[in-house]
Amino acid sequence: MINLILFGPPGSGKGTQAAKLVDKYRLVHISTGDLFRYEMGNDTPLGLEAKGYMDKGQLVPDSVTIGMLKNKVDSCPDVEGFIFDGFPRTIPQAEALNELLESMDTSVSALISLDVHDDEIVARLLERGKTSGRKDDANEEVIRKRIEVYESETSPVYDYYAQSGKSMKINGIGSLDDIFGRLSDAIDNL
Numbered sequence: 001m002i003n004l005i006l007f008g009p010p011g012s013g014k015g016t017q018a019a020k021l022v023d024k025y026r027l028v029h030i031s032t033g034d035l036f037r038y039e040m041g042n043d044t045p046l047g048l049e050a051k052g053y054m055d056k057g058q059l060v061p062d063s064v065t066i067g068m069l070k071n072k073v074d075s076c077p078d079v080e081g082f083i084f085d086g087f088p089r090t091i092p093q094a095e096a097l098n099e100l101l102e103s104m105d106t107s108v109s110a111l112i113s114l115d116v117h118d119d120e121i122v123a124r125l126l127e128r129g130k131t132s133g134r135k136d137d138a139n140e141e142v143i144r145k146r147i148e149v150y151e152s153e154t155s156p157v158y159d160y161y162a163q164s165g166k167s168m169k170i171n172g173i174g175s176l177d178d179i180f181g182r183l184s185d186a187i188d189n190l
């Protein structure tokens, strides 16, 4: 199995590139952000809980996120691998993912981080906010909060996987095809 973690700050293009990568590598794409938005759209108890955090640019608690991720992975038997997009975002999430994959006799193949500077992130998300209806894209203060949360809670996950030589950085600035080419080269070299 190939199990990739697509990593990077909010708006770095994880979701955009994951959609292209699943076609090429036939992996199952799991986006915790999309799963939460689906639950929110259906007004489920999980969605209502997540909404309170997401709208403010905060992370949804690990206890909720890890359970949801496990359920999703369990619902996909006999696959060639996964692209985890937006998960793990904390060290406890990374530890839970390792345990889960170990129980399936597999492991994380690589963490690939899309490197994008803050001003570009803010510009991209404000642009998306004009049409997405996402409250977390609607104002700069919330976007800056998301970047701050990324720096403090999520970026240590890069170092966590770097300890076993699995983390790598890709330039996330450029055309969608250029970035896709860089990602494909990195995956083909694994």
Ligand code: B4P
Pocket (backbone or CB within 6 Å): 008, 009, 010, 011, 012, 013, 014, 015, 016, 017, 032, 033, 034, 036, 053, 054, 055, 057, 058, 059, 060, 061, 065, 085, 086, 087, 088, 089, 093, 124, 125, 127, 128, 136, 146, 172, 173, 174, 175, 176, 179
């Ligand atoms: P996510 O849904 O994961 O989304 P994201 O970080 O906003 O975006 P992504 O990097 O996927 O960017 P995209 O491709 O869409 O998270 C949202 C929230 O959910 C979090 O803040 C948190 O509250 C919660 N959550 C999710 N997972 C969690 C977890 N594990 N634990 C706790 N909480 C969790 O690209 C963004 C925009 O840029 C798009 O408009 C795109 O068109 C544009 N773009 C992409 N590539 C571009 C390029 N090369 N040039 C120009 N524009 C580009």
